[in-house]
Amino acid sequence: MISLVDKLEAILFSNQGGLSMASIERIVDANREDLENAINDLQVKYDEANGALQIRADDNRYEMALKPAFYGTVQPIIPVPVRDSILVTLTHIAKEQPVAQSTIIEIRGQKAYAHIKELLRLKWLSRKRAGNTYILKTTRKFSEVFNCTDDPDEIRKLLEGGAENLL
Secondary structure, three states, X not given: OOOXXXXXXXXXXXXXXXXXXXXXHHHHOOOHHHHHHHHHHHHHHHHHHOOOEEEEEEOOEEEEEEOHHXXXXXXXXXXXXXXXXXXXXXXXXXXXXOEEHHHXXXXXXXXXXXXHHHHHHOOOEEEEEEOOEEEEEEOHHHHHXXXXXXXXXXXXXXXXXXXXXXX
């Protein structure tokens, strides 16, 4: 018989972007307490294995993810699936973050709406409503893909210090 921990491992392995506890409950038809225990057991299993993977909880979502120590190892094989113009928009956001979406639109023009939409889809940006606009910031996923810190001040220093090849 397949254990709840094994089912959870299969679900997290098969999903990108993470799943909420409610979604996991629906998929495996288990109660929250049993799932929380299974997630804890799975986290311990991966922590004790000292391998490249971890079970991460982020914004009430659970995912199987690469440990930060391995980002540099896989960087050469992770494709950056965006056009240069989107990367220019991303660079402006990364340098100015947290930054109002309206500011980025002023700098990059109307095309930036489509760029921001794509960057949100890739989960490289997060946005939060602020009056009539949104505040944009890079995410942990951005840091993973570009093998850099998730600290906005450090990202800004990297970009301003000539690390243009970051993006």
